[in-house]
Amino acid sequence: MKALAPYLKSEDLPLFWCAGCGNGIILASILRTFSALELAPKDIVVSTGIGCWGKADDYLKTNSIHGTHGRALPFATGIKAANDDLTVLALMGDGDCATIGGNHFLHAARRNIDVTAIVSNNFNYGMTGGQYSATTPPHSYTSTSVYGNPEGVFDLCEVGQAAGATFVARGTVYHANQLEGLITDAVRHRGFSLVEVFSSCPVYFGRYNERPSPVEMMKYWQSRAVPVQRYRKMDEDSRVDRVPIGVFHRDDRPDFNTRYRDIRARARERMEGRG
Amino acid sequence: MPSTRERRFMQGNEAVLEGALAAGARFFAGYPITPSSEIAQAASVRLPALGGTYLQMEDELASMAAVVGAALAGEKSFTATSGPGVSLMQENLGVAIMAEVPCVVVDVQRSGPSTGLATKPAQADTMQARWGSHGDHSAIVLAPSSVQECFDLTVRAFNLAEQYRHPVYLLSDEIVGHMRESVTLPEADEVDIITRRKPDVDPADYRPHDWESDGVTPPLAPFGSEYIYHANSSMHDDTGFPNADPENARRVISHLHDKIEKAVDDIADYELVGPEDPDVIIVTYGCTARTAEQLVLDQPVNGCRVSLLVMRSLWPFPDAAFAEIRAGGIPVVVAEMNLGQMVREVSRVMGPDYPCHSLTKSNGIPISPREMAAFIEEEVL
Numbered sequence: 158m159k160a161l162a163p164y165l166k167s168e169d170l171p172l173f174w175c176a177g178c179g180n181g182i183i184l185a186s187i188l189r190t191f192s193a194l195e196l197a198p199k200d201i202v203v204s205t206g207i208g209c210w211g212k213a214d215d216y217l218k219t220n221s222i223h224g225t226h227g228r229a230l231p232f233a234t235g236i237k238a239a240n241d242d243l244t245v246l247a248l249m250g251d252g253d254c255a256t257i258g259g260n261h262f263l264h265a266a267r268r269n270i271d272v273t274a275i276v277s278n279n280f281n282y283g284m285t286g287g288q289y290s291a292t293t294p295p296h297s298y299t300s301t302s303v304y305g306n307p308e309g310v311f312d313l314c315e316v317g318q319a320a321g322a323t324f325v326a327r328g329t330v331y332h333a334n335q336l337e338g339l340i341t342d343a344v345r346h347r348g349f350s351l352v353e354v355f356s357s358c359p360v361y362f363g364r365y366n367e368r369p370s371p372v373e374m375m376k377y378w379q380s381r382a383v384p385v386q387r388y389r390k391m392d393e394d395s396r397v398d399r400v401p402i403g404v405f406h407r408d409d410r411p412d413f414n415t416r417y418r419d420i421r422a423r424a425r426e427r428m429e430g431r432g
Numbered sequence: 433m434p435s436t437r438e439r440r441f442m443q444g445n446e447a448v449l450e451g452a453l454a455a456g457a458r459f460f461a462g463y464p465i466t467p468s469s470e471i472a473q474a475a476s477v478r479l480p481a482l483g484g485t486y487l488q489m490e491d492e493l494a495s496m497a498a499v500v501g502a503a504l505a506g507e508k509s510f511t512a513t514s515g516p517g518v519s520l521m522q523e524n525l526g527v528a529i530m531a532e533v534p535c536v537v538v539d540v541q542r543s544g545p546s547t548g549l550a551t552k553p554a555q556a557d558t559m560q561a562r563w564g565s566h567g568d569h570s571a572i573v574l575a576p577s578s579v580q581e582c583f584d585l586t587v588r589a590f591n592l593a594e595q596y597r598h599p600v601y602l603l604s605d606e607i608v609g610h611m612r613e614s615v616t617l618p619e620a621d622e623v624d625i626i627t628r629r630k631p632d633v634d635p636a637d638y639r640p641h642d643w644e645s646d647g648v649t650p651p652l653a654p655f656g657s658e659y660i661y662h663a664n665s666s667m668h669d670d671t672g673f674p675n676a677d678p679e680n681a682r683r684v685i686s687h688l689h690d691k692i693e694k695a696v697d698d699i700a701d702y703e704l705v706g707p708e709d710p711d712v713i714i715v716t717y718g719c720t721a722r723t724a725e726q727l728v729l730d731q732p733v734n735g736c737r738v739s740l741l742v743m744r745s746l747w748p749f750p751d752a753a754f755a756e757i758r759a760g761g762i763p764v765v766v767a768e769m770n771l772g773q774m775v776r777e778v779s780r781v782m783g784p785d786y787p788c789h790s791l792t793k794s795n796g797i798p799i800s801p802r803e804m805a806a807f808i809e810e811e812v813l
């Protein structure tokens with residue numbers, strides 16, 4: 158706790174999230190990353206979306222921008238493009254990242270802007286009362302899909318990698334130690350990094366889908382999650398009801414700011430050439 | 433690079449970019465749209481050579497967010513668009529208003545609604561610029577009617593943004609944006625620039641907002657300095673952290689409104705062009721001010737002397753300018769390329785019985801001097 162003091166607004170505890178909500182675990186992992194990397198709060202900017210997870214900045218002693226639903230990444234992009242020295246994180250719910258902000262997610266990944274996206278995926282809109290989102294599994298129940306969800310899902314990690322993210326990982330709130338490692342690697346990575354966290358919203362998604370207690374939600378992730386290396390060796394049948402976790406993808410394609418530095422150099426040369 | 437104190441022949445949109453650079457803007461984020469794209473193009477050429485940044489975002493929602501983000505990181509930042517883009521920008525323009533983030537939005541108006549006549553002029557964003565984005569807020573809107581004003585008012589837009597920590601509109605239009613005229617670009621040291629103020633308090637005492645004192649908003653520290661803070665679109669107190677107390681909300685909303693409405697005398701920019709004792713005054717702005725100038729040159733028009741009240745700032749609305757005219761009892765004609773937006777404000781100040789006429793046109797074709805003269809003859813005389 159003491160190591161986290163420079164980053165945590167402890168006077169505002171307890172957290173406003175419901176008992177058993179996964180968000181506290183994710184927030185703690187992020188703070189431990191800040192501490193492990195010895196980042197100064199003044200050098201960190203956290204851009205949050207709108208939702209339960211979007212209120213994470215309320216507890217932070219770092220810089221932050223609490224903007225609009227789904228737009229955490231474009232705010233973060235402007236900040237990082239303007240000042241490369243800042244460590245910039247975007248905290249988004251699945252509504253923020255996969256649904257209303259899906260387009261921004263694709264383009265932040267494609268642009269490879271050096272921002273770390275941490276998505277608390279609780280498979281529904283917690284803040285507005287548990288409606289379905291673009292990650293709600295088909296046939297599961299939410300407050301606006303009481304007969305089952307007719308829509309398909311985005312696998313955020315697959316979409317992020319296809320769009321050009323250069324670090325892609327998934328963790329769960331049950332695997333808290335691993336989660337801290339994933340977030341630390343993501344923050345250290347130069348380029349667009351995504352950590353999708355399978356989280357728990359016992360109050361809505363859990364209740365609608367017969368996993369109403371926090372313990373059941375935790376057990377669910379404990380029994381379903383498989384390290385990605387193992388998952389990749391499994392056959393189709395054994396993959397049913399299993400989800401891979403760990404680092405899925407990493408490459409060193411230059412990030413936007415690095416490339417833009419070249420653009421500036423070229424522009425200067427061209428202007429000087431003209432005299 | 434242009435040498436300074438230069439007389440140059442250029443387009444309105446180019447002059448906007450020159451003005452932005454002269455004002456110290458080094459960050460542009462936008463999404464191309466006719467008739468504003470020349471600004472983005474020029475920004476993409478000039479900014480990187482100056483160490484600045486041109487970001488072409490995926491849409492205008494993202495553009496406005498990136499502009500706000502860059503401003504928080506310490507840059508003077510701006511975007512350029514047209515009506516359809518402004519419609520998307522309204523969401524994050526609200527963030528700039530609420531979190532008091534200085535930045536500039538250039539709207540080169542085109543004919544709507546929706547995709548409309550994409551290459552034709554209009555002045556129908558007059559009210560969008562004032563009221564666009566939900567919630568109670570005020571607006572600062574400048575409207576150039578010449579290429580020189582594209583330069584001068586862009587510089588001023590950045591200055592007002594810094595002074596009031598508020599997003600400022602430069603409301604141009606297709607005609608002003610695309611016309612070519614000669615302009616004088618001042619020496620760099622001749623341009624009055626408001627640079628961003630830096631806080632000088634102890635970092636522990638820094639408050640990004642101040643709802644107590646009248647008007648003056650504290651300096652905005654750049655992210656990364658010793659002054660750590662929260663920029664917040666949710667209702668917040670002076671620290672930037674959320675606060676749901678009704679009394680706090682009342683103070684914040686009044687502050688955001690009053691800091692601009694009460695500064696109307698400082699912000700207002702208008703000019704009476706033509707004889708001082710006219711028989712009729714044409715109130716106008718932007719491209720329509722240019723066609724109206726012809727009537728001043730053609731004096732007398734149908735036997736009457738015509739003056740113009742050219743508005744270079746539209747919002748906050750300069751009531752005082754009209755109160756003066758009202759005292760003289762001279763009939764006014766409000767001429768604008770829309771179905772009558774600014775005339776509502778003018779009539780509000782003039783009162784129901786005043787001879788206040790509305791000359792409107794909304795088909796993508798400018799109002800000609802001949803149409804203005806005919807209108808005066810038929811409606812006013």
Ligand SMILES: Cc1ncc(C[n+]2csc(CCOP(=O)(O)OP(=O)(O)O)c2C)c(N)n1
Nearest residue numbers: 207208209210226250251252253282283284
């Ligand atoms: C433009 C806009 N549309 C809708 C909303 C209402 N809204 C607030 S939060 C939210 C969904 C939040 O879901 P998610 O991003 O998954 O985060 P969670 O609350 O589950 O953490 C919605 C729809 C909004 N704030 N802004």
Ligand code: SF4
Nearest residue numbers: 174175178209283358
């Ligand atoms: S509604 Fe769900 S996501 Fe929101 S705080 Fe409660 S448990 Fe967490």
